[in-house]
Amino acid sequence: MSEKVRLASVGLGRWARVLARGAQRGDVIDLVSCYSRDEQKRQAFQDEFGIGRAAASYEELLADPEVEGVLITTPNDTHRDLVVQALEAGKAAYTDKPIAHTLEHGVAIVEAAERSGVPFAVGHSARRLAGSREMKRWIDDGRIGDVSMAEANFSNERGLELTPEHWRSYPDKTPGGVMIQLGVHHADNLQFLLGPARSATAHARKLYTAAHVPDVVMSLVEFESGALGYIGAGWASPGIYTINLQGTKANLRYDLDFTHWDEGHLADDYSELRSQAHGQSEREVVELQRTDMFREQLEEFALAIRGEATVEVGPREALRALAVVHAAIASSERGGQAVELAEVIEAAGAGAAV
């Protein structure tokens, strides 16, 4: 690669800084501009990351010929407009999970991405953790045998801290509450590991949060492979991030302390993968290579702009993760009846393309 890929940050909150630090740990990306509606935030972001200029409007940013792609970290309900606008301006776009808050928005992004032909990536970084990658190797090379069950849980205390000012407190911006914010990670992880999900069966509850969205969601997931999955997502307890796989030859148990999640290059140091072989009760520690999930996904996106990499989580993969969330919401509304992903995707207006 002759020169660094020139990207711009959009929405300059906590997560934009996490990603900027990830990008600056490598030498593939040059953050050349940034944009937020708040001028003070723009200045602070420029200062923190040594960024030469800021745009006064999103249109100005997209008109900047130096900018090859944008890193969007705004609230979920703004993803569609910002992404579509970028793609239509010929700029590559990256946004964080979920692809959008609704499947309608998600489908619009899929269509815009496929029309535009420029790279679009969604930051489902969790599948890049060393433990996720190692579990996938055990599946692919047959060490785990046939997987019959997968259980995952992502929970923390944030539902107890939500205030009325926050967009995460309302179902129009955060449908499914904890399920779209935390559960969606495992909706992607489990499909990365086990292949496409067919349906979700779920119960959602608003128990202990003051917000107007569920703080406890339990979902069963049927996979096209025949395996069954479970995703627990809670916002009313100390933090948990686990994935357990049960196979005919071995079990794998993954446990991550996600309080270090923001430092993508250190996250693996706070994780543990253990294996339990057929006929054994002992669990052995599996050595994990270290990864840097944020840097890796951003560099992949950047290199895809130059045609030197392929985006792993594009619009279709991200839409399938979101579809698990919305099938779970629909299931809970129907008293726990299984809801097929195909149904909610079609209801969102997706044509044959999705």
Add this chain to the structure above:
Amino acid sequence: MSEKVRLASVGLGRWARVLARGAQRGDVIDLVSCYSRDEQKRQAFQDEFGIGRAAASYEELLADPEVEGVLITTPNDTHRDLVVQALEAGKAAYTDKPIAHTLEHGVAIVEAAERSGVPFAVGHSARRLAGSREMKRWIDDGRIGDVSMAEANFSNERGLELTPEHWRSYPDKTPGGVMIQLGVHHADNLQFLLGPARSATAHARKLYTAAHVPDVVMSLVEFESGALGYIGAGWASPGIYTINLQGTKANLRYDLDFTHWDEGHLADDYSELRSQAHGQSEREVVELQRTDMFREQLEEFALAIRGEATVEVGPREALRALAVVHAAIASSERGGQAVELAEVIEAAGAGAAV
């Protein structure tokens, strides 16, 4: 207590020996007789446990004035007839989980037990493990805060070993397969911990066993308290026995190596309970007192015969555990729709009494 309580063992297989060893670890119970259709098994059982006599028929056993109660360890589909016959003969009766294979049989046992007025107990021993008791204390004294989620898994490899000769291979004797054999333990544990369940939502699959029953069942459980539960039961992977509770003040994670399950007095030595406090990611080991689940439940049953103890898991508690299993089976048959326990119990012909 002036003298030992005189009990007789019925069905002299592996589990009868586990229970006899449990009874003989204490000095409350005297095993005075035994019965199996197989005369050789009777003789071997007498020899192994130093039992003075054996009955040539079940009727003969129940007519023995020395025998105060029977310990029934025959296949699930024989529980009803043997229990009801014992109770009608005025003998106290103990049987192992599940109370019966069908709710119709379970309801018949409940009615017979309440008509008879003599003690009837079901061996849901798992709730007596030190970890279960300690989790209950954390709930009762408020240390865990409000519990929003409970996840439990009981799995082993036995589905892969089932042969056509075995009664566990057929749905008429083992409806729900792994769910009635393993999942029923957690159906009792979670109701012991969180109170009555209201409904089950489940998917059952026959994936890797040669038997004609499911080897993978995942169930969501709604509790009357509002909390949500999950029970995973698998017969196609290395062994797992876990209970995780998520509360607003703490999480508890219990993990048992059940390969030592048969030695009830040692099981706690192969278990671990860890707590995770609000705002913390570290998990601290919780000290567990030792218990002897089989001895304890048998002595409680024996002392209940003398009016010196109360049976903890009687017919109603055991029926509610079985009702979770059958609600889960019905739910899976209906494509994962939530099924209320009340519906399946009523459908089994239970009157207002249950």
